[in-house]
Amino acid sequence: MPILISLLLSGFIGMFSETALNVALSDLMNVLQITPSTAQWLTTAYLLTLGILVPISGLLLQWFTTRQLFVAALIFSILGTFLAAISPNFEFLLTARVVQAMGTSLLLPLMFNTILVIIPAEKRGAAMGMIGLVIMVAPAIGPTIAGLLIESLSWHWIFWLSLPFLVIALLFGIVYMQNVTEVTKPKIDVLSIILSSLGFGGIVFGFSSAGEAEGWGSPKVIFSIIVGVVALLLFVIRQNTMKKPMINLRAFKYPMFVVGVAMVFICMMVILSSMLILPMYLQQGQGYTAFKAGLLLLPGGLINGLMSPIMGRLFDKYGPKWLVIPGLVIVAVTLWFFSSINAASTVAFIIVLHSALMIGVSMIFMPAQTNGINQLPMELYPDGTAIMNTLQQVAGAIGTALAVSIMTAGSKNYLKGVDNPADPANLLPAFTQGVQNAFIFGLIMSVVGLILAFFIRRVIVQHKAQAPMH
Incomplete structure (x- = not known):
């Protein structure tokens, strides 16, 4: 304790x-x-x-x-x-x-x-x-x-x-x-560290830059993502040919680990893109202060936190399937409702939807992650947790970048169709259209997750936990 x-x-x-x-x-x-x-x-x-x-x-x-x-x-x-x-x-x-x-x-x-x-x-x-x-x-x-x-x-x-x-x-x-x-002090392979840093760093940097002001067409974004992808491919090849790799990619031979990683990836993309778009909409679209926007999102966050230990116990008892599939259905339905958000949406509507989204996320995230890592043999735990945690950061960067660029593109498309794009009266509907499009992107991701969820199976662990060493 x-x-x-x-x-x-x-x-x-x-x-x-x-x-x-x-x-x-x-x-x-x-x-x-x-x-x-x-x-x-x-x-x-x-x-x-x-x-x-x-x-x-x-x-x-x-x-x-x-x-x-x-x-x-x-x-x-x-x-x-x-x-x-x-x-x-x-x-x-x-x-x-x-x-x-x-x-x-x-x-x-x-x-x-x-x-x-x-x-x-x-x-x-x-x-x-x-x-x-x-x-x-x-x-x-x-x-x-x-x-x-x-x-x-x-x-x-x-x-x-x-x-x-x-x-x-x-x-x-x-x-x-x-x-x-x-x-155990394994041998440090400098080339693996360089390739991993260039690979993950390049992808996170490229997507983050695209989500800012750069846009997808900028040479900086394209170059960063290409460098990242090439370095990652070389990193994977190198890890698979080494006797003692830096990250043991044999973890991907375990099917439930792969499903767990995919679930966590999709979950992080959905939650981080929603957590970026929603406060932005509350402040710019509905005109709330930072404090009021934060207060509106508080009930959902607290419900999610309180649900996590409950979901943990349910997972221990019933396994992942009966949590993950209903969770993804809740997330998909909530995002479908969010995709119609507009200036007339009430505070109660936003709080209820956000809380439902958070309940859905708590049903997916921890059960899929724990079930995935449970399938790994004990010596692969450090590698499994490193893979899960790294991909969470990458998913966060990709999710927020895609959401922001979809939102921006949606706003621009709306303004193209009006007579006077410079008219301030057109700016709020354009922004709202962009926000709705970003939520549709989240909805599509959650449907992909739902299809994957049907492949999840409960893992029975054979090995025992260790007592701490002094």
């Missing part, structure tokens, strides 16, 4: 600061005198750092003890948060975000891997449900608390608020954290 508390507390703050800043972006644009595409880099740089470092986490888990990695992760998080809290300008804040992301990129795989090793398989759903509680509630309350802090204090306080919790988690970890994995 103390190991779990220190991991969950630090994970919570890591996820909180990731989304809290999204609400502060419009405020930061005014204060720091930057454009929206420049401000977007505060999120993009964070995702990019995770995309580059998380794949290496499987290797780090074999080179350093659990304690060493936990302490290092928290020192990076504390340093990054402190630097962000005292940031005088944009460049300083961007650097602080990268340092913060270095801490999170060590912490997330460590959290998953530790739980997989110390918790027996038949209780694993409940433990992963607790992680779900942290991973989903933190981003949900992030915008609300950030909105309140921005209205009454300043954006710096988003980071000042996080700092004491990180220090408590570090002290807790120093006292209670135990080593749960063996240090």
Whole structure:
């Protein structure tokens, strides 16, 4: 339990600061005198750092003890948060975000891997449900608390608020954290690290740039994605020919792991694109303040967090199929309703739909993820968690970029069909059309997930959990 508390507390703050800043972006644009595409880099740089470092986490888990990695992760998080809290300008804040992301990129795989090793398989759903509680509630309350802090204090306080919790988690970890994995110190292959960084980094960078002001046709976007795809192909070939690969891709030989990865990927694309588009629509389309927009999204986030442990227990009892399929049906129906959102949509309508979306997501995410990793043999746990966590970051970047570009294209198409595109009266309907199109994209993704869900089977785990090593 103390190991779990220190991991969950630090994970919570890591996820909180990731989304809290999204609400502060419009405020930061005014204060720091930057454009929206420049401000977007505060999120993009964070995702990019995770995309580059998380794949290496499987290797780090074999080179350093659990304690060493936990302490290092928290020192990076504390340093990054402190630097962000005292940031005088944009460049300083961007650097602080990268340092913060270095801490999170060590912490997330460590959290998953530790739980997989110390918790027996038949209780694993409940433990992963607790992680779900942290991973989903933190981003949900992030915008609300950030909105309140921005209205009454300043954006710096988003980071000042996080700092004491990180220090408590570090002290807790120093006292209670135990080593749960063996240090085998495999040979480090520099070429694999370079190819992985270029591959995941290139794809995240390319899609993020397309989602900003660049557009899909820009040479920078096309070049980044091509470099990313080529580097990834070379990385896969290299991993499959090495005796001791950096990430063991044999994990993909297990069919339920592949289905689990696909489910998590689709889920992250849907949830992150919706969580970006919906607050944007509430603020720009409905004219709400950051705080009010955050408050409207709070019930759904809290419901999702509370549902995660319940879904974990149901998963332990009944397996994934009876959760994942109904979950995807709920998500698809909700997104279909969201695709008709307009200026006449009431607050109650938005809260109910958002809450239903979050219930659906909680039924898919954790059961599919746990079931997938359960099929892996124990020695592939670090690789399995590294693959899952890396693809979550990539899915987040791709999902948000596609949603923003679909939204922009929808708005432009609407304005092409009106007599006077410059007339302000046409701007709101054009924006609404773009938002509706972005939700239709989410609907299509959830239908693809639903088809995949019919292939999911419950995994029976043969091996036992380990006791922590001192």
